[in-house]
Amino acid sequence: MRLTLLPPLLALSACSLAPELVKPELPVPAAYPSPSSVVTDGDHAADLGWRSMFGDPRLQRMIELALLNNRDLRLAALNVEAVQAQYNIQRAARFxxxxxxxxxxxxxxxxxxxxxxxxxxxxxxxxxxxxxxxxxxxDLFGRVRSLSEAAFARYLASEEGRRAAHIALVGAVADAYFAERLAQEQLDLAERTLADWRQSLDLARQLKSADQTSGLDIAQAEGQVATAEADLEGRTRALARATNALNLLVGADMPDDLPPPRPLDGSAVRTHLPVGIPSELLIRRPDIRRVEQTLLAANADIGAARAAFFxxxxxxxxxxxxxxxxxxxxxxxxxxxxxxxxxxQPLFLGGQLRAELRLAEIRKSEAIAEYERTIQTAFREVADGLAGSATYGRQIDAQVRMVVSTERRMDLSTLRYRAGVDGRLEVLDAQRQLYAARQTLLDLKRDEIGNAIGLYKALGGGLTEQEDDGTQASHD
CATH class of the missing domain: 2.20.200.10 (Outer membrane efflux proteins (OEP))
Structure with a gap:
């Protein structure tokens, strides 16, 4: 026999028993709930590089370090290589x-x-x-071909999983960074407040020495200072934990030449993003593309299970x-x-082949359900981000007015207390209200940034580093 007979034999393996794959309709509305303040035109947020999304140079440097050193992302890349090797093994069976x-x-x-x-x-x-x-x-009935197609789809799914891990890492580093900035600013506020309240305690003691107040004012001021000292320790602990979380994500020691951090007010994070329509999520989000490839693999597995009967x-x-x-x-x-x-020809295997076919069909049904659920989750994440984009700005403006009002109240209360018009209790209440209002304002600013980061990730952003001139860098 001559080896020239092998090509015609290979051509016999053109048949496939895999069923035609019909993707389900999108289980979400055709449009997002789109408040008037949300940007829906222009370039899609997924095309926005993370350097344009996050303008803080210190954060940009940390994202660079994380993309190079993070162990979760490294494991995702190794998983892609492992699945690729499995596909090459399976493909070799066709020759x-x-x-x-x-x-x-x-x-x-x-x-x-x-x-x-x-x-x-x-x-x-x-x-x-x-x-x-x-x-x-x-391969007369396409069994080996179907197994090869399933392995290839799983390889593509693993690659999309790595891309999804890349996006998740960029968002996680940004979240952890701003959590650290919030903890630092809350600690700074607690330190300033403690210093102010200690001055008030000193004033109360001076007035007591001059027989202008009673010991009750001193007791109230001492209790307020103790409360501030306890809160300061809690803020210190929160900052240490936030720093530890950020270091874990970055995966390397922080270099000494990092740019100085910006305050939350000047973080240069885009809070209004172009979102497009829900169907664009199918091509923008790697996690949806991953489950789509998983669905293709499950469909090919049915073809292999059917061919096993022949x-x-x-x-x-x-x-x-x-x-x-x-x-x-x-x-x-x-x-x-x-x-x-x-x-x-299989004659009797105790129902094994039918059970394998049934298992393949069930796994395809599971893949369809997972595909639909992932799309629904993506739609909800975008809708939540849009709701935040429409309301956080107005809420922060109202809170700023609240802080200004409480600052004015505290100044007036202090003047009236020193003039002997009001008691110490009114001043303490004004101080506590101002401290709480300032902390709430910091929390709201951090929440607005977190909402913008979540919307950016939900739209598939974070994969590319920059988008100018078509020269995209994604660390792929």
């Missing part, structure tokens, strides 16, 4: 494995085993050299030379060949 073999045999034949009974025992040699194909499955045709061939003497191995007449086709 014949050609092996070259050479060997020699020397054996003693007993006298009673020779053709002539009168012949005494003798030694026999056999030398051989050839190439051959061993048990190559001719006969399997395998082929073993070899050609080469064989001779009892090594010197005459390549002489005329020593050429040999063999061909051994084999067909097998």
């Amino acid at each position: 014949p494995a050609v092996n070259a073999t050479g060997g020699t045999t020397r054996q003693r034949i007993a006298a009673d085993q020779t053709a002539d009974p009168a012949t005494s025992a003798r030694m026999q040699n056999q030398h051989s050299l050839g190439i051959g194909v061993s048990a190559f499955e001719i 006969p399997r045709l395998s082929l073993t061939t070899s050609l080469g030379y064989a001779s009892p003497a090594l010197g005459s191995l390549f002489d005329n007449g020593q050429w040999v060949w063999s061909i051994a086709p084999q067909i097998s």
Whole structure:
């Protein structure tokens, strides 16, 4: 047999029993709830590089370090390489494995085993050299092809999973960074407040020494200072934990040349983003593309399970030379060949094949449900981000007015207390209200930034570093 017969045999494996894949309709409305303050035109947020999204140079440097050193992202990349190797292994089954073999045999034949009974025992040699194909499955019904397609889809799914991990890491670093900035500013506010309240305590003690107040004012001021000291310790602990969380995400020691941080007011985070329509999420979000590839793999698995019911045709061939003497191995007449086709048909496996087909169909149904759920989750995340974009600005403006009002109240209360018009309790209440209002304002600013980060991730942003001139860098 000649090796030129192999291409026609390979062409026989063009059949596939995988069902036609019909993707479900989008289980979400055709449009987002779009308040008037939300930007819906222009470029899509997924095309916005994270350097444009986050204008703080210190944060940009930390994202760079995280993309280089984060262990979760490194594991995701290694998982892609592992799945790619699995696909290459499975794809190799679609091609014949050609092996070259050479060997020699020397054996003693007993006298009673020779053709002539009168012949005494003798030694026999056999030398051989050839190439051959061993048990190559001719994929008549597409079983091997379906398995290869499933492996390829899983490889693509793992690659999309790595991209999703990339986006999640960029967002997580930004979240952790601003959590640290919030903790630092809250700590600074607690320190300033404690210093102010200690001054008030000193004033109360001076007034008591002059017999202008009672010991009750001192007790109230001391209690307020103790409250501020306790809060200061809590803020210190929160800052340490936020710093630890950020260091874990970055995955490396922070360099000494990091740019100075910006305050939350000057963080330069875009809080209004172009969102497009829900169907764009199918091509913008890697997590949706990942479950889509998983669905394709599950569909191909059904084809392989169906093909298992039909006969399997395998082929073993070899050609080469064989001779009892090594010197005459390549002489005329020593050429040999063999061909051994084999067909097998499952008859009784105790219901195994039907169970495998049923399992493949169930897993496809699970993949469809996961696909729909991922789309619904993505829609909800975007809708939540839009709701935040429409309301945080107005809420922060109202809180700023609240802070200004409480500052004015505290100034007036202090003046009236020193003039003897009001008691110490009014001043303490004004101080507490101002401290709470300032802390609430910091929380709101951090929440607005967190909402913008969440919307950016929900729209598929964070994969590219920059978007100018078509030169995108995504650390892929």
